[in-house]
Amino acid sequence: MTNAAMQEKAETSPIESIGDTLHDQMIDVNAVILDRMQSHVPMIPQLAGYLIAAGGKRIRPLLTLACASLCGNESDNQKKLAAAVEFIHTATLLHDDVVDGSDQRRGQAAANEVFGNQASVLVGDFLFARAFELMVETNNINALNSLAKASSIITEGEVLQMSLIGNTDITREQYFKIIEAKTAALFVASCEVAPILMGQDATAFTAYGHCLGMAFQIVDDVMDYTSPKMGKDKGDDFMEGKITLPVIVAMENASDDDKEKIQTAIKNPSADNIDDFIALLEKYDAFNQSVKVAQDYSNQGAKSLSHFTGNIAQNLIALPQSILHRVI
Amino acid sequence: MTNAAMQEKAETSPIESIGDTLHDQMIDVNAVILDRMQSHVPMIPQLAGYLIAAGGKRIRPLLTLACASLCGNESDNQKKLAAAVEFIHTATLLHDDVVDGSDQRRGQAAANEVFGNQASVLVGDFLFARAFELMVETNNINALNSLAKASSIITEGEVLQMSLIGNTDITREQYFKIIEAKTAALFVASCEVAPILMGQDATAFTAYGHCLGMAFQIVDDVMDYTSPKMGKDKGDDFMEGKITLPVIVAMENASDDDKEKIQTAIKNPSADNIDDFIALLEKYDAFNQSVKVAQDYSNQGAKSLSHFTGNIAQNLIALPQSILHRVI
Numbered sequence: 022m023t024n025a026a027m028q029e030k031a032e033t034s035p036i037e038s039i040g041d042t043l044h045d046q047m048i049d050v051n052a053v054i055l056d057r058m059q060s061h062v063p064m065i066p067q068l069a070g071y072l073i074a075a076g077g078k079r080i081r082p083l084l085t086l087a088c089a090s091l092c093g094n095e096s097d098n099q100k101k102l103a104a105a106v107e108f109i110h111t112a113t114l115l116h117d118d119v120v121d122g123s124d125q126r127r128g129q130a131a132a133n134e135v136f137g138n139q140a141s142v143l144v145g146d147f148l149f150a151r152a153f154e155l156m157v158e159t160n161n162i163n164a165l166n167s168l169a170k171a172s173s174i175i176t177e178g179e180v181l182q183m184s185l186i187g188n189t190d191i192t193r194e195q196y197f198k199i200i201e202a203k204t205a206a207l208f209v210a211s212c213e214v215a216p217i218l219m220g221q222d223a224t225a226f227t228a229y230g231h232c233l234g235m236a237f238q239i240v241d242d243v244m245d246y247t248s249p250k251m252g253k254d255k256g257d258d259f260m261e262g263k264i265t266l267p268v269i270v271a272m273e274n275a276s277d278d279d280k281e282k283i284q285t286a287i288k289n290p291s292a293d294n295i296d297d298f299i300a301l302l303e304k305y306d307a308f309n310q311s312v313k314v315a316q317d318y319s320n321q322g323a324k325s326l327s328h329f330t331g332n333i334a335q336n337l338i339a340l341p342q343s344i345l346h347r348v349i
Numbered sequence: 350m351t352n353a354a355m356q357e358k359a360e361t362s363p364i365e366s367i368g369d370t371l372h373d374q375m376i377d378v379n380a381v382i383l384d385r386m387q388s389h390v391p392m393i394p395q396l397a398g399y400l401i402a403a404g405g406k407r408i409r410p411l412l413t414l415a416c417a418s419l420c421g422n423e424s425d426n427q428k429k430l431a432a433a434v435e436f437i438h439t440a441t442l443l444h445d446d447v448v449d450g451s452d453q454r455r456g457q458a459a460a461n462e463v464f465g466n467q468a469s470v471l472v473g474d475f476l477f478a479r480a481f482e483l484m485v486e487t488n489n490i491n492a493l494n495s496l497a498k499a500s501s502i503i504t505e506g507e508v509l510q511m512s513l514i515g516n517t518d519i520t521r522e523q524y525f526k527i528i529e530a531k532t533a534a535l536f537v538a539s540c541e542v543a544p545i546l547m548g549q550d551a552t553a554f555t556a557y558g559h560c561l562g563m564a565f566q567i568v569d570d571v572m573d574y575t576s577p578k579m580g581k582d583k584g585d586d587f588m589e590g591k592i593t594l595p596v597i598v599a600m601e602n603a604s605d606d607d608k609e610k611i612q613t614a615i616k617n618p619s620a621d622n623i624d625d626f627i628a629l630l631e632k633y634d635a636f637n638q639s640v641k642v643a644q645d646y647s648n649q650g651a652k653s654l655s656h657f658t659g660n661i662a663q664n665l666i667a668l669p670q671s672i673l674h675r676v677i
Contacts, residue, residue, distance in 0.1 A: 119470055138466075146477070146503075146507075150501035151501050157493050165490075169478060169484075176474040177393065183468065
C-alpha cells in the first residue's frame with residue numbers, strides 16, 4: 022500500500038467504511054426513498070427532495086442495514102425499514118426547523134424558509150405517514166411497534182425541551198431525559214428494528230443505539246459552541262435558550278457571581294455576548310467535562326457489540342469513538 | 350309516548366342516536382383517549398386535553414364502533430382503533446390550525462393561539478405517533494395499512510389545497526380530489542377498519558365512508574358562507590383564499606363581468622366585500638347547486654349500507670341525509 026493510499030484509508034471514518042461496504046444496498050434504499058416520497062401533488066416531492074438531496078450522512082439507515090448485516094440478513098424488508106427510519110428523521114427535521122424558526126439546514130436555506138412553515142409541517146406529516154406505510158409493507162408488527170414508540174418518544178423529548186427553554190435550573194437528569202427522547206430513541210429504533218424483524222434478541226443493538234445516540238447528541242451540543250456545522254452560527258442553542266450539557270456543567274461548578282452571569286446571559290442572548298458566554302463555560306472546563314460524559318457513552322456503546330466480528334462489526338464498534346473525534 | 354317525548358325523539362339526530370346506543374362503548378373509547386394522551390411531559394396532556402375536552406361530536410370513532418357493530422363485533426381492538434381514528438383527526442386539526450393561522454376552534458381560542466404554533470405542531474406529532482401505537486396493539490397489519498394510507502392521503506389533500514389557494518381556475522375535479530383526500534379518506538378509514546380488522550369484505554363500508562365524507566365536506570364548505578360554526582366567522586374560506594364548490598359553481602356559470610368580480614374579490618378578500626361576494630355566489634344559485642352535489646353523495650352513501658338492518662344500520666343510513674339538514 023502506498024503512503025497516499027494508507028493516508029486515505031486512515032482518513033476513512035467508520036461510518037464511511039460502512040457506507041462503502043453497504044454501497045449497493047444503500048443505492049436500493051435511496052431508490053426506495055426517492056420512489057416513496059413521490060406524490061401527485063408536486064410540492065411534496067419538491068420540498069422533500071430539497072431537504073433529502075441536500076445530503077446528510079444517512080447515518081440512521083446505514084445503522085439499520087449494518088445491524089441487519091450483523092444478524093445475517095439483507096432482505097428488501099430491511100431496506101424498507103431503513104428508508105422508513107430516514108423518513109421519520111427527515112420529518113422531525115422539517116418540524117424542528119419550523120419549531121426553532123431555523124433559517125439554515127445542511128448548508129442551505131431551511132425548507133421552511135424556502136417553502137414556508139405550512140408546507141414544512143404538512144410535508145413532514147406526509148413523510149411520517151409514508152414511513153408507516155413502508156413499515157406496514159414489511160408485515161412485521163414488532164418492527165412497527167419499535168418505530169411507533171420511538172416516534173412518540175421523539176416528540177415527547179421535543180416538547181420537554183421546549184418547555185424548559187431558558188430554564189437554567191435544568192438538571193443533568195432532565196437533560197439526559199431530553200436527549201434520550203429526542204435523539205437516542207431513533208438511534209435505538211434504527212439499530213434494533215433489524216434483529217426485531219428477524220425475531221432475534223435485540224438487547225445488544227438496543228443498548229448500542231442508546232449509547233451512540235447519547236454520545237452523538239452530547240457531541241452535537243458541544244460543537245454548537247466550539248465548531249458549528251456548515252451554515253449554522255456559533256451558539257445557536259444559546260440564542261434559542263436551549264440549555265445543554267456544557268451550560269449545566271458550568272452551572273454546577275460556577276461561583277455564585279458566575280452563575281448569575283450565566284443566567285443573565287441566557288435571559289438576554291445576543292451575538293454581542295456569545296463570546297463572553299463561551300469564555301465563562303470554558304472557565305469551568307464545561308466542554309471537556311461534557312465530552313467526558315460522551316466518552317463514557319461511547320465506551321459503553323462499543324462494548325455492547327464487542328462480541329461481533331468482521332468488517333462491519335469493527336466499524337460499528339469504532340463508530341462512537343469516531344463521533345468524539347469530531348470535537349477532540 | 351307523550352308529545353314532548355315524541356318531539357324529543359324526533360329531534361334526536363342519527364349520530365346522536367348512534368351515540369346513545371353505543372354509549373357504554375364510547376365511555377370506554379373516551380377512557381382510552383384520555384389514558385393514551387398522557388405523558389410525563391405535562392404540556393402534552395394539557396394541550397391535547399384542551400382541544401379534546403372542548404368536544405366535537407366524535408363522529409369518526411362513533412362510525413368505527415357503529416360499523417363494527419354491523420359486522421357483529423364489539424372487541425377492545427375496535428375501541429383502540431376508534432381512539433386511534435380520533436387521535437389522527439385531532440392531530441390534523443392541530444396542524445391545520447397552525448397552517449391556516451386559525452384563532453378559533455370548537456368555540457374557543459385555537460390551541461395554537463393558547464400554547465403556540467410550536468407546541469401544536471409537536472403535540473400533533475405526538476398524537477399521530479400514539480395513534481400508530483394503538484393500532485400496533487390491535488396486532489392487525491391490514492387495519493394499520495388502512496389508517497397509514499389515509500394519513501398520507503390526508504396530508505396530500507392539505508398540501509394540494511394549499512398549493513391552489515387563491516386560484517379561481519380550480520376545477521370541480523381538483524376540488525373533489527382535495528376533499529376526497531383531506532376529509533373523505535379518514536371517513537373511509539373510520540368505516541372500513543372494523544370489517545378489515547375482522548377479515549370481512551369492507552367494500553360497502555369503504556363506499557359509505559367515501560360518500561359520507563364527501564357530503565360532509567361539501568356541506569361544511571357551503572356552511573362556511575351561509576351559517577358558520579360556533580366561533581368561526583362567516584366566509585373564513587373566502588378570507589383564506591380557499592376556493593370551494595360554491596365559488597367553482599359560480600365561476601362555471603357567471604358572466605364575464607361577474608367572473609372578473611369574483612376573481613378580484615378572491616385576490617383582495619376583506620370583511621368589507623364578503624357580503625357582496627356572497628350575493629354574487631347566490632346570484633348563480635351556487636349554494637343550492639352545491640347542496641345538490643352533496644345530496645347525490647348522500648343518496649349513494651345511504652344506498653351502500655341499505656342491505657343492513659337494525660337500529661344502528663338505520664341510523665347510519667339516515668346519517669348522510671341528516672348532514673344535509675344542517676343547511677337545507
